[in-house]
Amino acid sequence: MNTSSIQNREAKIAGIIREYSKWDVDRDWLFAENRSKSNIFRESFHKINDYLKDEDLALWYLAFSQSFGRKTEVMHRKMADLCTAADLPLITFETDFPRGCPYLERKDMVMKDILAIDFSKQTEEIVEDIKERYRSEKFYHGGKWCRNETFENCPFRNDCPICAWEKLMYDFHFPYRKQKRFFYYDSLCILNNSTISSFGDLFSKLNSQITDPTKRIIVIKTILEGIRGITTKTLLFLQMENIYRNRDLDYSELIFVDLHAIRVAKHVRFPYYEDYDLVTAIKKFCEKYNLTARQTDLALWEMGFLCTDAGCLRDNAKLFVFNWNNVPGSDSDQLIKFLIDECNIYWAEGAEINKIDDNRIIQIRKDENIARITLDEPEGKARLSVNNDKMLDLIVKNETEQLNVYRRCIFYDICTKRKELTGVEEKE
Known part of the structure; x- marks a missing residue:
């Protein structure tokens, strides 16, 4: 990757972290009188604190x-x-x-x-x-x-x-x-x-x-x-x-440095990580892009493990996964890679792929495991389920008579979920 590409990638990652931080929480959020959004952490904290009358102990027990x-x-x-x-x-x-x-x-x-x-x-x-x-x-x-x-x-x-x-x-x-x-x-x-x-x-x-x-x-x-x-x-x-x-x-x-955090940093090719330890890398990255250690640490920890090199760098809030007409076929390997890398369905490697129900369902089978992608073209979506449990909805677009299947950007999903969970108003 040349210098220009690296800088472009770094800037995108910094932008993602800054966007993710818009729904950060603070003491005012924890003690807000108007708690319109249900949040289990906040509810649990207040339940413990109301009984113990000790905020520090409430946080200590929740950490434990x-x-x-x-x-x-x-x-x-x-x-x-x-x-x-x-x-x-x-x-x-x-x-x-x-x-x-x-x-x-x-x-x-x-x-x-x-x-x-x-x-x-x-x-x-x-x-x-x-x-x-x-x-x-x-x-x-x-x-x-x-x-x-x-x-x-x-x-x-x-x-x-x-x-x-x-x-x-x-x-x-x-x-x-x-x-x-x-x-x-x-x-x-x-x-x-x-x-x-x-x-x-x-x-x-x-x-x-x-x-x-x-x-x-x-x-x-x-x-x-x-x-x-x-x-x-x-x-x-x-x-x-x-x-x-x-x-x-x-x-x-207070930056988390454990095997999980290191795997995340390697997975998203976090800037500077090859040349420095993770803490030093985060510090240098924060200095360069005017971010705090908390912003970067939290984003890497909470959303980084879901990111991929392509997935965390959003492009119009959706990412191409495969062409429905080319599975099974030329896009089969691309679909399997998506299932393994994006969905952690590791058993999909080497799985058999076929279409059933008049080509409305793509079935991925290996041993006792079955994943299905069910097409709902009028609704513009396809539903991925694993062993009968719904996992996620994919976006389906009919483009020049080709059914293209997209994954909504993981970053978009996580930011949306975080906003819903915290109920925090977007920060400037």
Whole structure:
């Protein structure tokens, strides 16, 4: 790809990100009195917050609910139901470990030691100091904190709030993960000690000791990353704190970098990615096109995995897929590529293609799997279904006596859906 083509592609991607950001959300959206559009995140947040009277904890639990790899809306609802059914002292981390717990005093000592660090030092040194004092079981497995073997054999087990937390997760049918019990344990250690009693305390203490917002977010991130059972969703929590709690945090330190994000960047050939790591690539791209790290990160994360080199660069809001008359035939390979790349129907490779029902249905079959594209020419559409489940509608155009089938641009679909879900008015 020559320099001109690269610049043209970069400019198009920047335009897409800017367009996608028009329906971004903020604190005003979360707390708007006129909530004309139903939104599960907003409903779940307010349900939890109304009960806990703690916005930070509401965001913390919603971030945790996303660590199970299940559908977002389902897990938001389940977490809201769990939180509001729990005893308030338990769910707000006010219930302490039982007397006799061998780790009872350690949480006080560790947090005091962390806050006593010389934060004027270089960031790398500070991070090492935090890790040395915290020694999270998530990374070190050194027996400094409670873990599965210790908990199962502990004589104080039945009096420990972890037991009540586990029962809640069981009662509300959360997927079982042993590490999820220690999400509660590690959170309690950070939020119930002689120095810190809430996320508000944690942010306030660090704000008073660290003036550099970039250094401050690295410190907070390092502490929270040691918590077991929540994985990368600590970043999601901090992103939400920035958006909905107006924290002065450097968003460029909150960019998601995991296997999924890297696959996305490679898939859409994100600018600069071949020459830099993903975070540096995003920073440079944002500087060049006057975008924020949040705008670019969110667009890559939420819509990037659906984009293709052709698909995310819209052309009149529709993309040619195949000619109905040429399937089966010369456009068969093009159709199969569309099913695999755009629709994630991976079994379609090598599938048999034929027409049935007087050429009104294209059938793609392999083993027990069947996909059908049903033509509705008067309505100007064709419906794709997989194993009898509707997947999407394609656009059909009769052009010079040829039935051409188009896919509405994925970018167009996602922006429309995002606007519908958030109910946000378009930003200039």
